[in-house]
Amino acid sequence: MKVTFKVNGKSHTVDIDAGEFLLETLRKLGYKSVKHGCDTASCGACSVQLDGNPVLSCRTFTAAVDGHEIKTVEAFSNNEGLSDIQLALLKEGAVQCGFCVPGLVVTADALLRENPNPTEEDVKEYLNGNLCRCTGYESQTRAIVKLAKERRSGGE
């Protein structure tokens, strides 16, 4: 079947297999930031935004996103540089192997839109499904709370 949807503002019409999941479709389209970590909706590495809300692409049918908009981490940086979330993570040493980071960025972005003033507890709760085996989470939490503070105090 044919499905049409937007990824990072660009429209794609693709022929998909029955039961095809969005993770596979996106990777086939070249959005390689979307990672294959578990296949059982339990690690968060495949997180993308669907109409602004974070979803796990490994368990989202591609057929279900027909007519919708997807955003991946590729949309968070350009030739001009990185988004403030990405920079915040980098500066806080919150990126080790980096495999979980694309999923983390899109989820943290949604969190900060919903709650511009999150406590550490809020961050831990909202991002609890984004597993990371390298950092022990502390630096990532610090980075996000710090960024929210900076945004509120008028920084970008």
Place this chain on the structure above:
Amino acid sequence: MEVKAPKKEVNKEGFNVVDKSVDKVDGYALVSGKPVFTDDFYPQDALTVKILRSPHAHAIIKHIDTSKAESLEGVACVLTYKDVPRVVYTRAGQGFPEPSPYDTFVLDKKVRYVGDAVAIVAAENEKIAEEALKLIKVDYEVLDSVLDFEHAEDEDAPIIHDEPEISGAYDPKHNIASHYEMEIGNVDEELSKCDVTYEGTFYTPNQSHAMMEPHAAFSYLDPNGRLTIVTSTQVPFHVRRIIKRIFGVESRVIKPRIGGGFGGKQAVHVEAYVTAVTLKTGRPARCVYTRKETMTASNTRHQMRFKVRVGADKNGKLKVIDLWGLSNTGAYGEHALTTFMVAGSKTLPLYNKVNAVRFGGDVVYTNTEPAGAFRGYGAPQGMFALDSALDELAHKLGMDPVEFKLKNSIREGETSPVFKYMGEGREGVEQIVESCKIEECALEGAKLFNWHEKRKRKRIEGTKAHGYGVAFAMQGSSIAAIDMGGATIKMNDDGTFNLMVGATDLGTGSDTILAQIAAEALHTTMDKIIVYSSDTDVTPFDTGAYASSTTYVSGNATKKAAEKMAKEILKAAAEIMKENVEDLYLKDGKVFSKNGDSLTYSEIQTRLFYTFNQRQLEVTESFVSQVSPPPYMVSFAEVEIDLETGKVEVIDFLNYVDCGTTINPILAKGQVEGATAQGIGMALYEEHIWDKNGRMVTDDFFTYKIPARDDIKNVRVYFAKSYEPTGPFGAKSVSEIGLDTPGPAIANAIYDAVGIRVHKLPIKSEELYFELVKKGIAAL
């Protein structure tokens, strides 16, 4: 908003780039989701490789029929044990000759655990490959199996390795892969003279690495027909050597970005399968493990049991330590002997003032997933037993455990005979400890944690209990006299330097800290150092990323190379400027003479390329250490126990670490925080469970729990002011030691809270709850 180079500023030690939290050199690519991991850029026409795995824990393949699978449209090949070289080897990616037994074949007629490889399928896509797996018919003769490592040596236990080719195993007829024992002094005699003694048995689990990126590799023949393997590995040079051993072919091994390893990618998992397919078909081949395969068919930490006996006099002087162990290496003996020895060699020297010390035991085969290298490499297992026992002794003596452990631990200028007795798989090396700030770690850590005040608090209030525990640890920096690292530096006419290293950045940040070391020694800035790591055709050799060796060994190699390059630059500048070398010095990417004349690095190499005594400045240096300076660490834990459920929460965990100079403080801190989280996982959650037939039931992130964000409450990290004279700019290792303390610190805190001594990790809430009930303090 580019990734910026650090500001030039000289700190009080006089470092310009070292000891600064500069951004990771691969940070921009990683945060922006660039296709830099193995499975992000495999060739378009690559075959998908899948492995048929054994459903039985122990069986002989009587007959295998692949004809239906082979005739399926889109299947390129199906390989069984009949189609691959019968060459015995070890998957353990270690130096040569490996201390692990040769007991493995790419495919064998016998399978030794549920998940062992039976056949390799290569097809045009994943769907066809999976369909083909189902069409392979295998008749198995199912054999008796042994799953419980405490029964591996029973009289009636089945023999797991009866293949005639096996070599290097201690006593395979009795399922003993390795055996080790040593005694210094007489432990029985010393124990009989002690005023207080403690004896107990402690268990640690078969933890999974659970790195976020599953094992992955692809292979192809380059346009000249040369085999190339791109793989998520910690040991590209060992992969090249092992592939040559098995298949008899030379290859190029390239390591891209690695999605975490923790020792799990120190073994040759996927590389042999894709190579077999590429050699058979001539086509590119790609294999990516599923999460289930990564959980069930790669490696775990060695599950261990230690019986520990310790004794002290009434003044609190520790007199004797006896650690006798049993380790489970699973179906194959990867890292069997060496992880076991590290349980002693990286724990016992910490308490160097004893009169007698003994260490030994067996490493046994069982029909379970093979164990392998895992961050800490035996030390967390040994230290859980030893530190718990010392905590008991302190309580018996009525001493503060911080005071007791500190009183008996090693100091700067001292040594331990264990350094010489125990190496990794062989005798060790003598060494005097040149940097050890364990007093600062213990005393300053106690202050920051508020240890003394907290211990005066009431432990049980309402349905909650609080407790406070401390654990001490040491590790090493490299395997002395074995680990070798090389670095090549090439100077360019734009003032940049190519730094080529065999060291393997697996997310740790080693590319970054090696660039910092080079920039420091070359008196230039980070943006002038272009790092390229781990491509066996291009970079010099390095044993790989393991044994806490990269900062120390590869760091020293990089420093040596950079210092030699600095000399070459001065020599060339002296010729150009017609000055004496002694009258020149390097600063800010320039050579200055006493009279104020200067030449930039760019000007020098441009002259050397085109107009003056033409040559390329390039140097290669290697480094091997004769010592392995230990980092030290003291950790303090506060736990909260729910007396209604037995649930334990680590509400505060403070680490005070002596790792010498922190080349990059924020990355060093990240190493300790990450190791702490993995240690908390090992202490509270992580363990694999098999059903009675040997099938692992904990095969995904739902059934095998690693700490999630919400489980980590408050982890603090402090670094001691320390300088290791033999390290690059004073640095020692930092990546592994953080895993050694959470187990004992948390267990000691539980003892402090409710008086229950935990003998087995992980500490499951239901088990603790039943102990609370027995003790009459559970909230019912």
